[in-house]
Amino acid sequence: MSNWIPLWLHKLSSPPTFYRFAGVLRPWALALALVFGVIGLYGGLVLAPPDYQQGDAYRIIFIHVPCAWMSMFIYAIMGVSAFVALVWRIKLAEVVAMQSAPIGAAFTFITLVTGSLWGKPMWGTWWTWDARLTSELVLLFLYLGVIGLYQAFEDRRQGARAAGFLAIIGVINVPIVHFSVDWWNTLHQGSTVNIFGPSKISWDMLWPLLAMTLATKFYYAASLFLRAQTDLLSMESGKDWVRRIAASEVDQ
Amino acid sequence: MNALQVFFAMGGYARYVWPAYAVFFIVLIADSIAPRLRRRRELRQLRARMARQEARSAGCILPTPSST
Amino acid sequence: MTRPGLTAACGAMLRRDLTLAWRRRSDIAMPVLYALIVTMLFPFALGPEDALLQRIAGGVILVTVLLAMLLALDAMFSSDIDDGSLEQLVLVPQPLAVMLAMKILAHWLTTALPLIVITPLLAAMLHLPASVIPVLLLALLLCTPLLSLFGAILVALTAGTRRSGMLLALMLLPLCVPALIFAAGAVAAAQQGLSWIAPISWLAATLVLTLVLAPLACAVALRIALDS
Numbered sequence: 239m240s241n242w243i244p245l246w247l248h249k250l251s252s253p254p255t256f257y258r259f260a261g262v263l264r265p266w267a268l269a270l271a272l273v274f275g276v277i278g279l280y281g282g283l284v285l286a287p288p289d290y291q292q293g294d295a296y297r298i299i300f301i302h303v304p305c306a307w308m309s310m311f312i313y314a315i316m317g318v319s320a321f322v323a324l325v326w327r328i329k330l331a332e333v334v335a336m337q338s339a340p341i342g343a344a345f346t347f348i349t350l351v352t353g354s355l356w357g358k359p360m361w362g363t364w365w366t367w368d369a370r371l372t373s374e375l376v377l378l379f380l381y382l383g384v385i386g387l388y389q390a391f392e393d394r395r396q397g398a399r400a401a402g403f404l405a406i407i408g409v410i411n412v413p414i415v416h417f418s419v420d421w422w423n424t425l426h427q428g429s430t431v432n433i434f435g436p437s438k439i440s441w442d443m444l445w446p447l448l449a450m451t452l453a454t455k456f457y458y459a460a461s462l463f464l465r466a467q468t469d470l471l472s473m474e475s476g477k478d479w480v481r482r483i484a485a486s487e488v489d490q
Numbered sequence: 491m492n493a494l495q496v497f498f499a500m501g502g503y504a505r506y507v508w509p510a511y512a513v514f515f516i517v518l519i520a521d522s523i524a525p526r527l528r529r530r531r532e533l534r535q536l537r538a539r540m541a542r543q544e545a546r547s548a549g550c551i552l553p554t555p556s557s558t
Numbered sequence: 559m560t561r562p563g564l565t566a567a568c569g570a571m572l573r574r575d576l577t578l579a580w581r582r583r584s585d586i587a588m589p590v591l592y593a594l595i596v597t598m599l600f601p602f603a604l605g606p607e608d609a610l611l612q613r614i615a616g617g618v619i620l621v622t623v624l625l626a627m628l629l630a631l632d633a634m635f636s637s638d639i640d641d642g643s644l645e646q647l648v649l650v651p652q653p654l655a656v657m658l659a660m661k662i663l664a665h666w667l668t669t670a671l672p673l674i675v676i677t678p679l680l681a682a683m684l685h686l687p688a689s690v691i692p693v694l695l696l697a698l699l700l701c702t703p704l705l706s707l708f709g710a711i712l713v714a715l716t717a718g719t720r721r722s723g724m725l726l727a728l729m730l731l732p733l734c735v736p737a738l739i740f741a742a743g744a745v746a747a748a749q750q751g752l753s754w755i756a757p758i759s760w761l762a763a764t765l766v767l768t769l770v771l772a773p774l775a776c777a778v779a780l781r782i783a784l785d786s
Contacts, residue, residue: 293503295506297503344520352510352514372735376732382728386728387716390725392720414736421757457518464526465525471536
């Protein structure tokens with residue numbers, strides 16, 4: 239009974255099938271992202287009470303934390319699909335890995351900027367060399383390295399494999415960076431800011447956070463589907479199914 | 491101060507909170523526009539190529555060599 | 559036809575690369591000159607106070623050596639790609655990873671070793687106390703092979719592209735953060751009279767692990783980059 243899943247996956251990984259599949263799911267993902275986003279923003283900016291220590295500045299959490307989660311989640315997706323692409327040479331896995339990179343870089347960038355906007359009023363500094371912050375910065379460089387390597391190749395599939403390999407090396411590296419910066423911080427005691435103490439978050443603040451997390455997840459899905467569709471169009475531009483789409487979709 | 495002004499003041503932290511949200515939306519909007527533009531460009535190029543091929547198969551001689 | 563044994567092949571590979579490097583001796587001197595000049599700039603930029611220079615000396619030397627190695631890294635496979643001998647290397651019956659390890663060793667001997675040799679001079683320029691210099695040399699001895707090995711993977715990945723040194727820097731430097739932290743940590747600990755065994759042990763452990771894995775990864779990367 240159990241071989242319909244590999245069969246279905248195999249069928250899904252053919253470009254025209256995935257193109258249609260993504261086209262069907264994308265509006266739903268985008269709509270869910272907008273709904274959850276509006277709910278989360280309303281809950282976070284209007285309904286949630288001000289924090290008794292941080293006042294209203296803590297409201298940055300509703301975008302900062304979901305984006306930080308997404309930056310790691312997308313990297314994990316990229317690493318796994320790069321691995322699948324390298325081992326089984328599935329074209330779709332290459333597309334997913336490479337099209338995830340810009341979205342992940344965008345989320346990482348947002349995380350860094352909002353974190354520093356949050357840090358200024360709270361700890362009095364835009365930046366501190368804490369392990370989390372440094373790992374996040376290294377993560378951004380890794381994303382940019384993956385994108386840069388992918389684009390340096392003339393042959394797109396070869397570029398995807400090479401950049402995917404770099405992404406896998408990065409998966410090993412990010413925890414090591416985190417650990418080494420932690421170690422480094424114990425050496426330079428003076429400069430550490432104890433930012434992430436154990437704290438209980440109340441339900442009023444938690445549910446908007448969860449709603450925003452879902453919103454960013456669905457946004458990623460929608461953006462990935464659109465990017466993957468576009469990439470498949472240009473990759474398969476000689477094929478009949480793409481020509482039919484080009485002929486049927488006359489814009490402007 | 492009315493309620494709206496209080497809301498926008500963010501308890502004195504407006505100049506940190508609103509730029510953070512602005513960055514969030516600007517980056518994500520840019521992220522969703524970029525593939526749309528690329529898609530339009532790809533399709534336009536493809537249609538141009540299809541038109542060239544059709545013209546060639548109809549027997550015209552094109553002045554430029556096609557790079558398909 | 560008898561095929562040469564692994565040791566013979568390794569020896570031949572090493573000899574070839576070292577001979578090629580020796581024929582272009584000026585290339586070996588370039589990273590050394592670069593490191594000297596960069597180190598010379600720091601006192602002019604920061605002022606000649608002994609205390610300040612001593613404090614930053616370890617870090618400055620490590621970063622300078624890192625950048626000098628980065629400059630030389632691009633050349634690791636480039637001449638072999640240009641004359642096609644790298645593709646021949648992929649086809650040899652001996653394991654590619656071992657052959658690449660020999661190439662990396664040759665590259666380390668011709669770029670990192672000269673840098674380590676002049677390190678006491680750099681340290682003297684920045685007034686680093688003489689007692690710290692052995693620790694600095696030990697840290698460099700463990701840290702530079704790491705850079706060569708990591709760098710080799712990335713250079714192999716970019717083997718099929720239009721050459722771009724900036725891309726290499728973008729990829730390599732984030733990966734080097736842990737090595738730099740531990741090397742600088744050892745030097746700082748020695749300077750403060752603390753025990754520097756822990757960071758040196760971490761570096762050594764990382765080096766052993768990388769020594770085993772990096773040639774394999776480099777071989778995979780090279781096959782990806784040359785496969786077209």
